[in-house]
Amino acid sequence: MNQFQYVRATKQQAAIEAVAKDANAKFIAGGTNLVDLMKRGIMTPQKIVDINRLPLAKIEHQANGLLIGALALNSAVADHQLVRERQPLLALALNAGASAQLRNMATVGGNMLQRTRCSYFYDLAMPCNKREPGTGCGALEGVNRMHAIFGASDKCIAVHPSDMSVALVALDATVLVSGPQGDRRIAFADLHRLPGDTPEKDTNLAPGELITAVEVPDGPFTKHVHYQKVRERASYAFALVSAAAALDLDGTTIKAARLAMGGVAHKPWRLTAAEQFLVGKPATEETFRQAATVAMQGAKAFKYNAYKLRLAPNTLVQALKTATAA
Numbered sequence: 326m327n328q329f330q331y332v333r334a335t336k337q338q339a340a341i342e343a344v345a346k347d348a349n350a351k352f353i354a355g356g357t358n359l360v361d362l363m364k365r366g367i368m369t370p371q372k373i374v375d376i377n378r379l380p381l382a383k384i385e386h387q388a389n390g391l392l393i394g395a396l397a398l399n400s401a402v403a404d405h406q407l408v409r410e411r412q413p414l415l416a417l418a419l420n421a422g423a424s425a426q427l428r429n430m431a432t433v434g435g436n437m438l439q440r441t442r443c444s445y446f447y448d449l450a451m452p453c454n455k456r457e458p459g460t461g462c463g464a465l466e467g468v469n470r471m472h473a474i475f476g477a478s479d480k481c482i483a484v485h486p487s488d489m490s491v492a493l494v495a496l497d498a499t500v501l502v503s504g505p506q507g508d509r510r511i512a513f514a515d516l517h518r519l520p521g522d523t524p525e526k527d528t529n530l531a532p533g534e535l536i537t538a539v540e541v542p543d544g545p546f547t548k549h550v551h552y553q554k555v556r557e558r559a560s561y562a563f564a565l566v567s568a569a570a571a572l573d574l575d576g577t578t579i580k581a582a583r584l585a586m587g588g589v590a591h592k593p594w595r596l597t598a599a600e601q602f603l604v605g606k607p608a609t610e611e612t613f614r615q616a617a618t619v620a621m622q623g624a625k626a627f628k629y630n631a632y633k634l635r636l637a638p639n640t641l642v643q644a645l646k647t648a649t650a651a
C-alpha cells in the first residue's frame with residue numbers, strides 16, 4: 326500500500342476544507358471499499374480524512390419523510406423501526422447487500438459512493454478508462470458478462486454495484502450535500518452519472534463535497550414492495566440483475582408504481598416509463614410482462630451478457646408479483 330496521511334476530523338467544515346483543497350485527499354468512513362482499493366493500488370490517495378467522529382448517523386422522521394444520516398450503518402438503517410415501517414423497500418435492499426459483517430461497517434454515504442466491481446477495474450495489468458483515463462476499456466471486448474445493458478458508452482460499460490441505491494432511486498430520495506460552496510440537495514437520480522466520455526467520474530459531486538444525509542419522502546409504498554436480487558450465490562455477491570418494485574394498490578388496480586433495476590447500468594436504473602404504463606392497470610402477471618417489455622426498451626447487450634436481456638425483465642416481473650402478494 327502507498328504511504329498516506331491520516332487525518333481525523335471532528336468538525337464537518339474542517340473535513341470539507343481538508344478534502345476540497347487537496348486533489349489527492351479522500352473522505353473515509355466505514356472504509357469497506359476504499360481500503361480494498363488502496364490495498365490493491367487502484368486508488369492511491371495521499372491523504373484520507375476520517376469523518377467517523379462527525380455527528381451524521383441519526384435516523385429520524387421529519388416533515389419531508391425519513392432523514393438518514395450519511396454515517397448511519399447499513400445494518401442500523403435496515404433494522405430501524407422507522408425504516409421498516411415507512412420504507413420497507415429500503416430495508417429489503419440493504420439486507421440483500423454484502424454480508425452481515427460488511428453491513429455492520431459500511432455507511433449509507435459510502436454505500437452510494439462505492440465503486441464498480443468490474444474485474445478489469447481491479448486488474449492493474451488491464452486497460453481501464455475509469456481507473457486510468459485514456460487507456461481503453463478491457464471489458465468492451467473482454468469477458469463482459471457482468472456488465473451494462475443500458476446507458477453504456479464506448480469508454481465504459483461498467484455497472485453500479487449498490488443494492489441500497491436501487492431502492493433509493495425508486496423511492497425518489499434526495500441526497501443532502503455540504504461543500505466548499507455551501508449546502509445543496511441532489512435528486513438521487515442525478516447523483517450518479519452515465520459513463521459518457523468521462524467514466525472516471527462516478528457521480529456529480531463537486532470536489533470536496535460531502536454527503537451528509539439522504540431524505541426519503543413519505544409515500545404509500547409501505548406494504549406492496551419487493552427487492553428481487555439475482556446473484557451467483559445466496560449472499561455476499563453482487564447482483565447480476567436486481568429489481569426494486571413498490572406498488573400502491575386499490576384492490577387489484579395499480580394506483581402508483583415505483584420501479585428501478587440494478588446490475589444493468591453505470592447508475593441505479595429508474596424505470597419511469599414502465600411505472601407510468603402500470604398506472605390504472607390490473608396487478609396481473611400479464612400486465613407485469615407488458616411493463617417489463619416497456620422497461621427493456623433501449624437495452625443493448627455485449628458479447629457475454631445477452632442473458633441479461635431475458636433475466637432483467639423476468640426479474641422485474643418476479644419483483645412485481647412478489648410485491649403484489651406482500
Ligand code: SF4
Nearest residue numbers: 443445453462481482
Ligand atoms: Fe474500466 Fe469501465 Fe471498462 Fe470496466 S467497463 S474496464 S470499469 S472502463
